Amino acid sequence: MIRFPPEVVMNKTDEAVRRARERSGEHLALLKEIVTIPSVSTDPERKADVARAAVWMNDKLVEFGANETKIIATPGHPVVWAEFRASEPDAETILLYGHYDVQPVDPVELWDTDPFTPTERDGRLYARGASDMKAQVMACLLAVRTLVESNALGMTVRFLLEGEEEIGSPNLAGAIEANADLFRAAVCLNLDSGMVGPGIPSIRYALRGLAYFDLTIRGPSRDLHSGGFGGVVHNPAQALAELIAGMHNADGSVALPGFYDRVREIDAEEHARAAAVPVSAEDLLAQSGVPALWGEKAFTPVERIGARPTLEINGIWGGYTGAGAKTVIPAEAHAKISTRLVPDQRHSDVHAQLAAYLTENAPPTVTWELRQLAGGEAFICDPNSSYHKRFAAALTSVWNREPVFSRNGGSVPVAADLEQILGMPSVLSGFALPDDRVHSPNESQDIATWYQGIEAVIRFLAAESA
CATH class of the missing domain: 3.40.630.10 (Zn peptidases)
Structure with a gap:
């Protein structure tokens, strides 16, 4: 001291x-x-x-x-x-x-x-x-x-x-x-x-701003025996996984319609400030414990963290999750989804964009319910x-x-x-x-x-x- x-x-x-x-x-x-x-x-x-x-x-x-x-x-x-x-x-x-x-x-x-x-x-x-x-x-x-x-x-x-x-x-x-x-x-x-x-x-x-959602996918009226209904009933957990998998493009960008319409581009001054931040890819690997970084390759890791919008799955569950085995097709599956937003994006717009994505991509074999839990600019x-x-x-x-x-x-x-x-x-x-x-x-x-x-x-x- x-x-x-x-x-x-x-x-x-x-x-x-x-x-x-x-x-x-x-x-x-x-x-x-x-x-x-x-x-x-x-x-x-x-x-x-x-x-x-x-x-x-x-x-x-x-x-x-x-x-x-x-x-x-x-x-x-x-x-x-x-x-x-x-x-x-x-x-x-x-x-x-x-x-x-x-x-x-x-x-x-x-x-x-x-x-x-x-x-x-x-x-x-x-x-x-x-x-x-x-x-x-x-x-x-x-x-x-x-x-x-x-x-x-x-x-x-x-x-x-x-x-x-x-x-x-x-x-x-x-x-x-x-x-x-x-x-x-x-x-x-x-x-x-x-x-x-x-x-x-x-x-x-x-x-960054925030828009946070709760998504529920519903199929049968109750949990079903997977031996009796497997192959004829679309499993809500599978449907949810398919929908979530489609929320990102192959390059790591978010696939919701209109998601980037209001995104403010990073100018030369911002690029320079980001480049001056003493945080490397190796630092992020060490801090996170992941084997490799992921995301939009057109931007540096620092830019992706602070200046680009993202969509993350914060939790996903459905069906039997206890010890041992229970062979069921669950009646419902759930996910918690958050987006981090950059200047000029509006969290209310993201609710509409996510709903439009679900309307376009959800199969007729299930129904869905989307609730916004929180939002901030x-x-x-x-x-x-x-x-x-x-x-x-x-x-x-x-x-x-x-x-x-x-x-x-x-x-x-x-x-x-x-x-x-x-x-x-x-x-x-x-x-x-x-x-x-x-x-x-x-x-x-x-x-x-x-x-x-x-x-x-x-x-x-x-x-x-x-």
């Missing part, structure tokens, strides 16, 4: 950084406390736990010195709001975004330790939500607390903490519209994007804004290297919501690493990187920045 020599006269920002370093153990204990709450937003049985996480966040904001807090009810899980007012009345206002909900832990048997019992191992903290994104939320809370205690907060800071990001933020836009004055700010700092690699600070200037912004430059300076001061600017392949609906509803730009970053295994068993956060992240947020928000 870096320590300041006693003879150095520190400004308030350096004093706040020193204070954060001295309290690193306490900070880690607080992170461990919040990740024990199983705030799985998609699971109705965890609704009380999600509410408990919201109350925990609100209580900590009060404890850390917020001038005002509020838990805002929605038709789903609540939004937590808080405000820390700068001492200078004309200070600009910044919004800090985060989500306190987490993904399911399945398959739980693949975890090395209990997902909600935080475990330190090899410099990492293992737990569901440790990286995505409770560590990032806590980096913001702890940075603001440290600045308040050091009398060094240079901006009025508002928090927007939601509990539905992992299910597509279905109620967030409504909450923002109904409480616009509470959330209004010059810019939003959103740490839900992560770093491109260890020791490489990153700022993301684009996010893509986001892109100017990476040369003054706020991007300020955060870049904060990252540089901590990591001693300039950040990489790149697109992000994930979806964070709040960025587009804030832009559309409030005209608010966002700075997208974070301190998760590619090997954190987010959304997978054995998720973890690199602890040293997290400590650095707290310092970067301190320097960004401080009266004497960076």
Whole structure:
């Protein structure tokens, strides 16, 4: 750990950084406390736990010195709001975004330790939500607390903490519209994007959108004996597999009609930015564990991840899946399907495109039902804004290297919501690493990187920045 020599006269920002370093153990204990709450937003049985996480966040904001807090009810899980007012009345206002909900832990048997019992191992903290994104939320809370205690907060800071990001933020836009004055700010700092690699600070200037669907294929009125009906009844599981196989072309592109009609092409500047991202095919092979990469050969792997739309099968099931054998033709088969979208595509259009594909290709031997479960638009912004430059300076001061600017392949609906509803730009970053295994068993956060992240947020928000 870096320590300041006693003879150095520190400004308030350096004093706040020193204070954060001295309290690193306490900070880690607080992170461990919040990740024990199983705030799985998609699971109705965890609704009380999600509410408990919201109350925990609100209580900590009060404890850390917020001038005002509020838990805002929605038709789903609540939004937590808080405000820390700068001492200078004309200070600009910044919004800090985060989500306190987490993904399911399945398959739980693949975890090395209990997902909600935080475990330190090899410099990492293992737990569901440790990286995505409770560590990032806590980096913001702890940075603001440290600045308040050091009398060094240079901006009025508002928090927007939601509990539905992992299910597509279905109620967030409504909450923002109904409480616009509470959330209004010059810019939003959103740490839900992560770093491109260890020791490489990153700022993301684009996010992909999302359209998520549930597809059911139905055949017979009940499960049938495969010996009595095999060969005369089209198996719904087979029909589903055939339909899914046709959703991609041989070159890896998506085969839905009209899917690429609104896709924004990658210009020369974007190609250059993508080429500068220090992520190789070998890196992706190592991170994913696959024997070979796949996708549109006309684009580099970095471009495919951030600047091209995709269609993925997130789950597929039907018939008998228990131990041993049971010879049936299932009555139904199911798939969860998601698409990641790029700027100018609309998630509502994708629903119509997928329905058109099914209408054209589903055989008359089965029926189908398509439901859209979530949707959000893509986001892109100017990476040369003054706020991007300020955060870049904060990252540089901590990591001693300039950040990489790149697109992000994930979806964070709040960025587009804030832009559309409030005209608010966002700075997208974070301190998760590619090997954190987010959304997978054995998720973890690199602890040293997290400590650095707290310092970067301190320097960004401080009266004497960076």
